[in-house]
Amino acid sequence: MGTAKVQWRKSSKSTDSQGNCLEVAALGDEILIRESDDPDVVIRTTQAKLRAFIDSAVAGEFDSLA
Template structure:
């Protein structure tokens, strides 16, 4: 999946803590996740369902 022309946004809960942020991009049925400090680095692609589950788990910690 080509993620070179997508609009990335910082996660709502990210703060101004020196760039330690997660960025997200949305595709039909898919969410891409990357480290804002390394925008050319690896991206994690997950289904929307998997992303919702990941967010639920993180919130419960």
């Protein structure tokens, strides 16, 4: 991540007592996503791509994967 300070956030709905949850952060034009139990693995994307993914998930486009 370099020297930039990253402010990670997690959902208030994350209640796993072991701390396993997704965290997100903004760094410049990028959106960073990681799992709290493996914080060294970070996915980088853009706000537009993340919005498209979330909209698709809400619309049920990935329901057949479960």
